Amino acid sequence: MNFTPDIQAFCCHYTSQQSCSENSGGLPEEGFPANITINRLTCSGKLQVSTLLKAFENGADGVYVVGCPLDTCHNVMGSQRAAKRVLAVKKALEELDVEPERAEMFHLERGLHPEFISVAKKMDEEIRTLGPSPFKGGAK
Amino acid sequence: MIVANRKPVSEIVDMIKDQKRVLVLGCKGCVSVCSAGGEREVEILASLLKLGCQKEGKKIQVTEASLVRQCDKEYIDALDEFDGEYDAIVSMACGVGVNFIANLRPMTKIYPALNTLFMGGSTEQGAWTEQCAGCGNCILHLTGGLCPVARCAKSLMNGPCGGSVGGTCEIHPDVPCIWQSIHDRLERLDRKSDMLTIAPIRDWSSAGHGGPRKVQRDDLTV
Structure with a gap:
């Protein structure tokens, strides 16, 4: 099946902006999938459950959050809060009988690291395997 | 406070399967404090209902609102501004709020989004226990x-x-x-x-075993 997923990434300032600014060639050159849209957050702890759900409402096939490592968040507990909210989204997806793997949380060091690219590729691969979002059922 | 938690989304989606327009109605009282039915939870449930219906291939219009309380007539009167905008209300209040709306709006369909649990307090972050x-x-x-x-x-x-x-x-x-x-x-x-x-x-007759209880304060009425 020819399927290019719409994936929305929510990344804190330190993981996303530094990744972009430290890479003059641009993320695609490093292999960052073009179908992933980066949504910048001041801190991943700022993210609300409803923001992730709205991404699905707007047609996302998968969403993921990149925040600081659990014990070194710039705002102390921001990435811990984000992880809890991603878990809440996973639980809600399960309640709706939708694959919880469509929402993920990653904790990465600041700046541009190979991991920033690799988790994007991993997510892209995962969502391609799962197929289009069941929420695109074609409401009548 | 009255402590409650949300029913599984799939259960609520099933309740409203025949509705085309719903008003998800939060309460800024107890259930807001225990993070079950306040404004933030209204936003989340509204989104989940839309997604749940989309998954079933059904389109639904969801309006979001929250009342100061759903257990007082004067606040329920504020529902007037939404008249004509919904076919049914999904209340995120405790069972008292659902009953009050059912009492006061004889022609309005209302569904509960929460399971009302007990009277208690928060004994630690994210935990509530029964006290009374x-x-x-x-x-x-x-x-x-x-x-x-x-x-x-x-x-x-x-x-x-x-x-x-x-x-x-x-x-x-x-x-x-x-x-x-x-x-x-x-x-x-x-x-x-x-x-x-x-x-x-113990005489348990005061505990509700004889049916609904009532407090009548003549000093508060004129």
Whole structure:
């Protein structure tokens, strides 16, 4: 099946902006999938459950959050809060009988690291395997 | 406060399967404090209902609102501004709020989004425990302020059962035996002898076993 997923990434300032600014060639050159849209957050702890759900409402096939490592968040507990909210989204997806793997949380060091690219590729691969979002059922 | 939690989304989606326009209605009272039915939870449920219906291939219009309380007529009157915009209300209030709207809006379909659990308080972040059973005949003056009706698994009135071990309840090992707590507290307060008073057989007629209870305050009416 020819399927290019719409994936929305929510990344804190330190993981996303530094990744972009430290890479003059641009993320695609490093292999960052073009179908992933980066949504910048001041801190991943700022993210609300409803923001992730709205991404699905707007047609996302998968969403993921990149925040600081659990014990070194710039705002102390921001990435811990984000992880809890991603878990809440996973639980809600399960309640709706939708694959919880469509929402993920990653904790990465600041700046541009190979991991920033690799988790994007991993997510892209995962969502391609799962197929289009069941929420695109074609409401009548 | 009244403590509640949200029903599974799939259950709520099933309730409203025949509706085309729903009003998800939060309450800024108790259920807002226990993060079950306040404005933030309204936003989340509205989104989940839309997604749940989209998944079933059905389109639904969801309006979001929250009232100061759903257990007072004057606040429910604020629903007037949404007249004509919905086919049914999904209330995120406790059962009192759902009943109040049903009482006051005879032609409005209303569905509960929450399971109402108990009267309690937040004993630690993200946790709420039952503290009062609303039995209508308070005996806290005899028990050091700790309630055996609500907090003893067997609602015993004359000390712990034989199953209390190491200060914890035999029914729920993670819950302190409230009679142990009462004993320790009365001892600290030099009132341990209070425990020697035998509580008489309790009259439960004040506890709601005879049907819905009512408080009528003539001093508050004109």
